[in-house]
Amino acid sequence: MLPLIDTHIHLDFPAPAAAEADRLAAARSGGVEGFVIPGVKPAGWAGIVALAEQQSDVYAAPGLHPAYAEQWNGTVAMELTRLAAQERVVAIGEIGLDGAVGPAFEIQERVLREQLAIALKMNLPVLLHARKATGRLLEILRELQVGPRVGGIWHGFSASLQVARQLVGEGFLIGVGPILLRENARKLPQVVTELPLSGLVLETDYPDMTADPAVLLQVAERIAVLREEPLKMVLTATTANARRLLGVVLVAGGAGQ
């Protein structure tokens, strides 16, 4: 079984530690050998970095989710900069714009820009979140040259093939998750079929999108069916893409303690 990397899994929230350990074990036996945990609120950052320090297949991506942008301040900015220098921190995330929840867009945008500045300064890629804000987020990323400078993953992608092509052309990867398994998925299957395999990575977005992190393999299988390519090719490429961007080192035989 070739290794998989889950580039977006919220293991810290809201499940308690024991349940998380069980879910990690299930995903590991399903072939997942690398987990990237994005931040949501500053209060959770220390926990995810500590988890990444304890578990050799877990990596941290602290950042402030746009829904909680009002929690940003100078102290929080300093803390994020400090964490960004930690060895087990591989990205800043999840950051972006959310047109459905959170404070006013101008606040979200200011907080996004400050976090992008930290990512650029610390030379870390970003995990991006966009809801009802695709065009504006693209503009900001272009203005700051985020793609060519550090790159990133557009998580939970649900926009058009045209946008996906632009993003990949600018140095970003498209995060493909359980939305692909839905009967009524329309745009994402097209994106997954038409894009070069070099533009795709896998994610579960557990627990928001699925109750089971082991579903990652099913997402890969679905990509293989849609593209009419061997599963092995999909696993090899998506894992290599994630490793190249994030610098994740896989420890053979999975891990933990």
Ligand SMILES: [Zn+2]
């Ligand atoms: Zn998320």
